[in-house]
Amino acid sequence: MxxxxxxxxxxxxxxxxxxxxxxxxxxxxxxxxxxxxxxxxxxxxxxxxxxxxxxxxxxxxxxxxxxxxxxxxxxxxxxxxxxxxxxxxxxxxxDLRSELEYVEAVIKSSPKNYQVWHHRRMLVEWLQDPLLELELTGDALLQDPKNYHAWQHRQWAMKTFGLFDKEMDFVDNLIMDDVRNNSAWNQRYFVVNNSLGWSDMIVQKEICYTLEKIKFVKNNESAWSYLRGVILHDKRGMNGNAVVTSFCEELYKHKCRSPYLLAFIIDACDEAIKKGETNTFHNADRAIMLCHSLITKYDKIRCKYWNYICDKFKKLQKVENGVENHENNISD
Structure with missing residues (x-):
C-alpha cells in the first residue's frame, strides 16, 4: 500500500x-x-x-x-x-463515529494489519459501543476465515461486552463450510469456555458434535484436537467415556488408520496405565504396537517423536511385567 x-x-x-x-x-x-x-x-x-x-x-x-x-x-x-x-x-x-467508518475502510484494504485493528479496539473502548464489531470481523473472516487479527478482535469484543448469543451459529456455519478450519474450532472452544461452561451435558453434547464431524472427515486434525480439549472436561477421562471408546474402536475395526486416531488411542492407553485401569483396549502392549504403526507407515515424518513415546511405554511394560512376576513369585 x-x-x-x-x-x-x-x-x-x-x-x-x-x-x-x-x-x-x-x-x-x-x-x-x-x-x-x-x-x-x-x-x-x-x-x-x-x-x-x-x-x-x-x-x-x-x-x-x-x-x-x-x-x-x-x-x-x-x-x-x-x-x-x-x-x-x-x-x-x-467525531469517533466518523473515525470508525474510516478505520473500517482501512481494515478492508489491509485486513491483516495489527496496528489498524488495535486502533479500532481503542475507538470501541472510548465509545463503549461494540455494535458493529461482530459484523466487521464476520466480513473479514468471510474473506479469510483464518485471519488471526480479526479473530483476536472478535474474541476481545465478545468477552469484553458479552456478545456470545449467536456465536455458535456463526461457528457452525464456518465449520460446515470447511470442517478443517482450525480457527473455527478454536472459536467454538472459546465460546463454551467463556460462556456456556463445561457442564456434563455440554461436554457430552460437544463430544457427539465432534464425533459426527470426524465421521465426515476422519483425517481431520482440527476435530481430533477439539475432541482432546473437550475430553479434558470429562470426569471419566479419555478411556472412561464409553461413547468415545466405542467410536474409536469402530473406526479402527473398519481399517481407519488416521494418525490422529492412533495418537488418541495411545494417549488413552497412557491415561489408563497412570490410573491403573488398563483393559483390552488401553494398555502398554497396544500402545507400543500403535507406535510402531505410526513410525513405519502412518506418521513417518514424526518417527523420532513416536520412537520416544514407544520407549516410554516399553519402560512401563517392563514395570508391569515385573510387578506381575513379583506377584506370581509370592503366590508360588
Whole structure:
C-alpha cells in the first residue's frame, strides 16, 4: 500500500502547499553510514518529512489529523502514526463515529494489519459501543476465515461486552463450510469456555458434535484436537467415556488408520496405565504396537517423536511385567 496514489495528478506535495509553509519539514536521518537505504517515492518522503515535523512540534490541529491519514495511506502499519492520530482525536474532540467508518475502510484494504485493528479496539473502548464489531470481523473472516487479527478482535469484543448469543451459529456455519478450519474450532472452544461452561451435558453434547464431524472427515486434525480439549472436561477421562471408546474402536475395526486416531488411542492407553485401569483396549502392549504403526507407515515424518513415546511405554511394560512376576513369585 506504500506510495499508493502516486499517479493521482491532482496530488500536491506538502512542500508546495501554502498552508504548510510555516512548518519546516524534517528529512529522515539514517545516520552517516546507513547499512540499508530504503528507496521511497517523492510523495512518501514529502508526507513523512512533514509528519516528523508535526510530531516534533506536538502540533494538535485539523491539518495534522489530515496529514496522519495521508501517512497511513503511505504505510498503514506505522505504529507512531496511529498513536499520534489517537492523540489528535482526543485533543480535538473529533467525531469517533466518523473515525470508525474510516478505520473500517482501512481494515478492508489491509485486513491483516495489527496496528489498524488495535486502533479500532481503542475507538470501541472510548465509545463503549461494540455494535458493529461482530459484523466487521464476520466480513473479514468471510474473506479469510483464518485471519488471526480479526479473530483476536472478535474474541476481545465478545468477552469484553458479552456478545456470545449467536456465536455458535456463526461457528457452525464456518465449520460446515470447511470442517478443517482450525480457527473455527478454536472459536467454538472459546465460546463454551467463556460462556456456556463445561457442564456434563455440554461436554457430552460437544463430544457427539465432534464425533459426527470426524465421521465426515476422519483425517481431520482440527476435530481430533477439539475432541482432546473437550475430553479434558470429562470426569471419566479419555478411556472412561464409553461413547468415545466405542467410536474409536469402530473406526479402527473398519481399517481407519488416521494418525490422529492412533495418537488418541495411545494417549488413552497412557491415561489408563497412570490410573491403573488398563483393559483390552488401553494398555502398554497396544500402545507400543500403535507406535510402531505410526513410525513405519502412518506418521513417518514424526518417527523420532513416536520412537520416544514407544520407549516410554516399553519402560512401563517392563514395570508391569515385573510387578506381575513379583506377584506370581509370592503366590508360588
Amino acid at each position: 506504500s506510495d499508493s496514489g502516486e499517479s493521482d495528478l491532482s496530488w500536491v506535495l506538502y512542500k508546495d502547499r501554502p498552508e504548510w509553509r510555516d512548518l519546516q519539514p524534517i528529512p529522515e536521518d539514517d545516520g552517516p553510514a546507513p547499512v540499508v537505504v530504503i528507496a521511497h517515492s517523492e510523495r512518501f518522503e514529502d508526507v513523512y518529512n512533514y509528519f516528523r515535523a508535526v510530531l516534533k512540534n506536538n502540533e494538535k490541529s485539523e491539518r495534522a489529523l489530515h496529514l496522519t491519514k495521508d501517512a497511513v495511506e503511505m504505510n498503514p502499519a506505522n505504529y507512531t502514526v496511529w498513536q499520534y492520530r489517537r492523540d489528535l482525536l482526543r485533543a480535538l474532540g473529533a
